Amino acid sequence: MKKLLYVLTLSLSIINPAFSAPPSNFTDAKVIAKQKIYLDQASSSMGELYCGCKWTWVGKSGGRIDAESCGLQARKQENRAERTEWEHIVPAWTFGHQRQCWQSGGREHCVKDDPVFRVMEADLFNLYPSVGEVNGDRSNFNYGMAAGVAPQYGQCKTKVDFDQRAAEPRDEVKGLVARTTFYMFDRYKLNMSRQQQQLLMAWDKQFPATAWELERDKRITAVMGHSNPFVTGQRTWALGYKPVGDGVVSALPQKVSRSDAKPQVGISNAHGVVxxxxxxxxxxxxxxxxxxxxxxxxxxxxxxxxxxxxxAGYRKAGNCK
Structure with a gap:
């Protein structure tokens, strides 16, 4: 009887929207993600994002990786490979630079002065538990194919191409990664390169949403108040797709300092990475x-x-307007 009550309580704590509210910052997001989305997933067959490892929860939102469950071997950082970390599927560096706040003082400035960045950093659709070392190795690299890279983490199928600055996740999550990236770029009106669009569109088609991805979407929807339309089928990404920007609730405040009071000749404020x-x-x-x-x-x-x-000694391309 006690076991049945525990299961019912666990189920309600995960799926009941009456107990939920969107997180206001990254710290809260990690705790809510544990409690409302992934609490029962630590021992599931799906495992964490990059290697499919099972884990044990530790503290408010941390975890210890079960390396034997996935054949994980550390590449260099054994301590980091033993713990879970919260991976931003679209890196904070990427959307921070496109919001332009990162260039003015890094992540700290983005958190302090850009309300949209704070919302993006805490967006539950973009968070997933992952092996710490793989999370660190992936860094802010785009997703890509790493066909020439030998296995780096034992039996873990995710590979990081450090030379090409690209990370190829295991097949089981390529579709989820693609649809999450579409969501983030669409909701927050970001610019995506043509090559990245083509790759993720291929993954989206090749790896349709699994039962767990659909369930994950429902759980996050109960907290965030909206779904990922690229998971539910309400929207489809095509080459040249124009992001809607549903989540852009305010513009980045412009602070004028002595150093930028006078505009520099030939220096653009165009959004996106150069x-x-x-x-x-x-x-x-x-x-x-x-x-x-x-x-x-x-x-x-x-x-x-x-x-x-x-x-760095580069000059602007001659065909730029």
Missing amino acids: IGNRNSRLYHLPVGCPSYDNVSPKNQISFASESEALS
């Missing part, structure tokens, strides 16, 4: 530069701003 071409030594902006999406991934180098690209 992409440089190592071969041509030219850089391209996400807006106004036709070749932005055409730089080969192996030749790409990212800059936070035009001034950073110029300081």
Whole structure:
């Protein structure tokens, strides 16, 4: 009887929207994600994001990885490989740079002065428990194919291509990763390269939503008050898709300091990461530069701003408007 009551209480705590409210910051989001979304998933067959490992909850939102459950072996950082961390499927670095707050003082400035960044950082759709070392190795890399990379974490199928700055997750979550990325870029009106769109569209088609992804969407919807429309089928990403921006509730406050009171000649405030071409030594902006999406991934180098690209010896491509 006691066991039955426990199961009923656990189920209600996970799925009942009456007990839920959207998190207001990343710290709260991790606790809510544990309690409302993943509490019963630590020992499930799906496992954590990148390796499918089971784990044991520790503290308010932490966990210890069961390496034997997934054949995990540490690449270099044994301590970090033993714990779970909360992975932002779309990295905070990525949306922080596109919001432009990161360039003005890093993550701390984004959290302090950009309300949209705080919402994005705490968005439950974008959070998933993961092996700490793989989370760290993935860093802020885009998703990509790492066909030439040998296994790095024992039997874990996720691979990180450090040379190409790309991470290829295991097949079981490629569809989930794609649809989560579509959601974040759509909801917060971000710019996505043509190559990234094409890859994620292929994953979306090849790996349709699983029963767990649909259940995960329902649980998060109960907390956030809205679903991921790319999971429910309400929206479909096509090449050149124009993000809606449902979650952009305010613009980034503009603070004028002595250093930027006078605009620098030739320095743009275009949103998005500046992409440089190592071969041509030219850089391209996400807006106004036709070749932005055409730089080969192996030749790409990212800059936070035009001034950073110029300081590195790059010049703006001649076909930029």
